[in-house]
Amino acid sequence: MDPFGFGPYAAYIYGSYGASFAIFGGLILWTLHRNSRVRRELAAAEASARKPSAAE
Amino acid sequence: MNNSIWTFANPHNFMRLSGVVAPWAAALAAITLAIGLGWSLFATPPDYQQKETIKIFFIHVPAAMMAVNIYAVMVIASLIGLIRSHPVSHLVAKAAAPIGAAFTLVAIITGALWGQPMWGAWWVWDARLTSVLILLFFYLGYLALWNAIEDPVKAADLASILCLVGSLFAFMSRYAVEFWNTLHQGASLSLDKESHVADVYYAPLLVMILGVYLLFIALLMVGVRTEIRARRLRALRIAQIGQADAALTRTAAAGNPASAQ
Numbered sequence: 001m002d003p004f005g006f007g008p009y010a011a012y013i014y015g016s017y018g019a020s021f022a023i024f025g026g027l028i029l030w031t032l033h034r035n036s037r038v039r040r041e042l043a044a045a046e047a048s049a050r051k052p053s054a055a056e
Numbered sequence: 057m058n059n060s061i062w063t064f065a066n067p068h069n070f071m072r073l074s075g076v077v078a079p080w081a082a083a084l085a086a087i088t089l090a091i092g093l094g095w096s097l098f099a100t101p102p103d104y105q106q107k108e109t110i111k112i113f114f115i116h117v118p119a120a121m122m123a124v125n126i127y128a129v130m131v132i133a134s135l136i137g138l139i140r141s142h143p144v145s146h147l148v149a150k151a152a153a154p155i156g157a158a159f160t161l162v163a164i165i166t167g168a169l170w171g172q173p174m175w176g177a178w179w180v181w182d183a184r185l186t187s188v189l190i191l192l193f194f195y196l197g198y199l200a201l202w203n204a205i206e207d208p209v210k211a212a213d214l215a216s217i218l219c220l221v222g223s224l225f226a227f228m229s230r231y232a233v234e235f236w237n238t239l240h241q242g243a244s245l246s247l248d249k250e251s252h253v254a255d256v257y258y259a260p261l262l263v264m265i266l267g268v269y270l271l272f273i274a275l276l277m278v279g280v281r282t283e284i285r286a287r288r289l290r291a292l293r294i295a296q297i298g299q300a301d302a303a304l305t306r307t308a309a310a311g312n313p314a315s316a317q
Contacts, residue, residue: 004097006108009173016112016166017097020119023165024271027158031275035282042289049292 067284070144078277085270092263100257112170114261118268120163123191126156126272127219127226130198134216144280146212147287149219150202151279155272157195164188187229194222208287 002010096114103110130149137145167185168178179185198215205211253261 006111007102009107009109012109012169012173013111016115016169019165019169020115020162023158023162027155027275030154031278031282035278035285038282038285038289042285042292045289045292045296049296 067144067287071281071284074277074281078274078281081270081277082274085267085274088263088270089267092260092267096257096260096264100260103257106174109170109173110257112166113257114264116163116166116170117261118265119159119166120188121265122268122272123156123160123163123188124226124229126152126159127191127195127223129276130156130219131223131226134219137212138216143287144284146216147280147283148276149216150212151276151283152272153195153199153202155275155279157192157199159268159272160188160192160195164192184229187225190225191222191229194218194225198222208290 004010006013092114097111100110100114102108106113130152133145133149133152136142137149164185167188171180172178198218201215201218202211205214
C-alpha cells in the first residue's frame with residue numbers, strides 16, 4: 001500500500017512520518033490536557049480559598 | 057532595567073506575554089509545517105543516491121537539531137536559575153525537557169528508519185548515535201529527578217546540576233561527527249561552513265526547521281504557563297492545609313482548653 005507513490009522505500013518513509021506524527025501528536029495532546037487540568041484545579045482551589053470556611 | 061529580559065522572569069509578566077505569543081506561534085507553526093511537509097514530501101525529486109529515502113531527511117535533521125538546541129536552552133535556563141534564582145528559569149528548563157525528549161526520540165527513530173535502507177543497519181554504536189541516545193537518557197533522567205523530589209526548590213537545583221552534567225553529551229552529539237570518524241554523515245547545516253545540501257532540498261529543509269522552532273516556542277510557552285499555575289496551585293493547597301490545621305487547633309482549644317497547651 002503506497003498511496004503517495006514513494007516506491008520501494010515507502011515503508012521507511014511512512015514509518016518515519018507516522019512515528020513522528022504519533023510522538024508530536026501525543027506531546028501536543030499531553031501538553032494541552034495537562035494545561036487544562038491544572039487550570040481547572042487552580043480555579044477550583046482559588047474559588048475554595050475565597051469562600052469563608054465554617055470555622056471562621 | 058524595566059525593558060530588560062529580566063522583566064519576563066516575573067511570572068505575572070511572563071503569563072501576560074506568553075498568553076499573546078503562544079497562540080500566534082502555534083498558528084504559525086501549523087502553517088509553516090503544513091507548507092514544509094507538503095513541499096518536502098511531494099515537491100522534491102528523489103536523490104540520485106538515496107532515492108526516495110531523502111524524504112526522511114526533512115524530519116530527521118530538524119528533529120536532531122532541536123534535540124541538541126533544546127538541551128542548550130535547558131542548560132542556559134538552568135544556569136540562570138542557579139545563579140540568579142529566577143523561578144521562571146527553572147520552569148522553562150522543566151517545561152522544555154519533555155519537548156526535547158520527544159524531538160530526540162523522533163531523531164533516533166527516523167534515523168533508524170533511514171539507516172536501515174542506506175547503511176543496512178537499524179542501529180550502530182557510532183559516536184553520533186550513541187551520544188544522542190545518552191542525551192535522551194539525560195532528558196528522561198532530568199524529568200525523573202523533578203518528579204522524584206517533592207520540594208520544588210531542591211528539585212530545581214538538583215535537576216539543574218544534572219542538566220549541566222548532560223550538556224557534555226549534548227555538545228558531543230553535536231560535534232561527534234567532527235571529532236571522530238563516524239558512519240554517520242557530517243553536519244548537513246553549519247553556520248561557518250558551506251552547506252552540503254543541494255538547493256532543491258535546502259529551501260524545504262529551512263521551512264521545516266522554522267516550523268519546528270515555532271512548534272517548540274508554542275509548546276514551551278504553554279508548558280511554562282502550566283508550570284507557573286501548578287506552582288501557584290501547590291502554594292494555595294499548602295496554605296489551605298495550614299489554615300485547616302489552625303482552625304482545627306482553635307476548635308480543639310475552644311472545646312478543651314487543656315488540649316491547646
